[in-house]
Amino acid sequence: MLELKNINKAFGEKKVIQNLDLTIPDGTILAIVGPSGGGKTTLLRTLAGLETVDSGTFLLDGKAFDPTNTKEQEQVVGVVFQDFQLFPHLSVLENITLAPKMVLKESVQVAEEKAKKLAGQLDIESLLNQYPYQLSGGQKQRLAIARAMAMDPKVLAYDEPTSALDPALRQQVEQLILNLKAQGVTQIVVTHDLTFAETIANQLLKVEPK
Incomplete structure (x- = not known):
C-alpha cells in the first residue's frame, strides 16, 4: 500500500x-x-x-x-511519460533491457527473458527487433509501459x-x-x-x- x-x-x-x-x-x-x-x-x-x-x-x-x-x-514508482522518452537508436528489446542490465545488474539472459515475457503481455512480442520510429503511437506506449515494468x-x-x-x-x-x-x-x-x-x-x- x-x-x-x-x-x-x-x-x-x-x-x-x-x-x-x-x-x-x-x-x-x-x-x-x-x-x-x-x-x-x-x-x-x-x-x-x-x-x-x-x-x-x-x-x-x-x-x-x-x-x-x-x-x-x-x-x-515507475512512470510512463506522455512523450514516452524512448531511446530512438535502440531496438524495442534494447529499450526494455537497458535499465535492468545497467541498474539492476541483471544478466543479458535474465533481462531478455523478462523483456520477452512483458512484450507478450503487452502484445508487442513481434516488434522486438524494430526501432521506435517504426512503431505506431499505441505501440510506443506499450513499449514505454514494458520498459517501466522491467524495473519491477x-x-x-x-x-x-x-x-x-x-x-x-x-x-x-x-x-x-x-x-x-x-x-x-x-x-x-x-x-x-x-x-x-x-x-x-x-x-x-x-x-x-x-
Whole structure:
C-alpha cells in the first residue's frame, strides 16, 4: 500500500500541492483528474523522485521512503511519460533491457527473458527487433509501459496516457490498464479525461488550479 501524508509543494509563491493525504491500496487504480495547472504532473514527478516536496511523508507498506533517495534497485514508482522518452537508436528489446542490465545488474539472459515475457503481455512480442520510429503511437506506449515494468516498480504511473489517441486506441489503453489491474499491478493515472478516469479507477482525486 502506498500512502501520502500531508504533502506540500510550492514553486515560489504558487502552492501547487497543499496538505495532500492519499492512500492507494495494492492492486487498485487511482485516477488524478483535472485541468492543466492543477498539480497533477507535479504530483507524479514527486512520486517518481524527479521533484522534491517541501514537506510531508511517503509510506510504502507502512515504512517511510524518500522518492528522490530510493535506490533504483528498489524502485517504488515507475512512470510512463506522455512523450514516452524512448531511446530512438535502440531496438524495442534494447529499450526494455537497458535499465535492468545497467541498474539492476541483471544478466543479458535474465533481462531478455523478462523483456520477452512483458512484450507478450503487452502484445508487442513481434516488434522486438524494430526501432521506435517504426512503431505506431499505441505501440510506443506499450513499449514505454514494458520498459517501466522491467524495473519491477511497486506502482506504475501514467502521465496523460490517452491525450493523443483516437477513440479506438483510447479503448485499447483502457483495456491494457484494466488487464494490468487484473494481474495485481497498482496504478496511478493522471488524466484530464474524466470519462476515461471513471471507467478505469477505483478512486478519483479531482484537482483544481490554485
